[in-house]
Amino acid sequence: MACLSPSQLQKFQQDGFLVLEGFLSAEECVAMQQRIGEIVAEMDVPLHCRTEFSTQEEEQLRAQGSTDYFLSSGDKIRFFFEKGVFDEKGNFLVPPEKSINKIGHALHAHDPVFKSITHSFKVQTLARSLGLQMPVVVQSMYIFKQPHFGGEVSPHQDASFLYTEPLGRVLGVWIAVEDATLENGCLWFIPGSHTSGVSRRMVRAPVGSAPGTSFLGSEPARDNSLFVPTPVQRGALVLIHGEVVHKSKQNLSDRSRQAYTFHLMEASGTTWSPENWLQPTAELPFPQLYT
């Protein structure tokens, strides 16, 4: 199951993504959900991410605060929210657990449940069967896709944010913690779109400068009809090539679509761009997958 067959490998190479249904058990998914429930119950939300200030000066301060909150989240467990969930005083307009867009970017390093799934024998076997020699985990996210308003993820290539030289060294591992359907915002891919490089890159601005990151190049308009929906069941794992174009729609249904996703980089012979927003730190060098 965790070891890819030659035809699965070929399909991944051809399409730039691959669905592996039943990769995790329902119990493993429930364990992740329960742990997330505990983490959210203990959540401490910094004021600068809760308050919508009124004057322009205060707005700038707030924007800088949340930029720093994001830019320094690579080695921490932090919370990112949907738009419009706070009033002007910073009170939640919806229950806190329904307001989170995602938790990032180091659950894989700091939380025992997510660490053991990330480094599980199944995941290691999968990485070996893809030929990865020295994979490291660069980031992880728990994505909520809340019912009724969970935001869309616009068409992108992961390598735009996680840039390497050469390209082709980043791999997304996306695990459906709940069923992902057409209604609740499943992933969509343009099959074969991983073979023509990266259209834009997000680079980190000099420290302290606003807005903190900027794009080199731009995302071209994509023909909507090229996207193929990828509904999957709870426990499915979707492999995402670093350059394949993908997206997900807003969740207007009444069911959430939670997912745990992490990104691997083949570290052997690869340069991680020093301009990426995400950088290994002294506290958290990118951990080796095979440990």
Ligand SMILES: O=C(O)CCC(=O)C(=O)O
């Ligand atoms: O879960 C989603 O909707 C998008 C996830 C994604 O883009 C990724 O894991 O690379």
Ligand SMILES: [Fe+2]
């Ligand atoms: Fe992505």
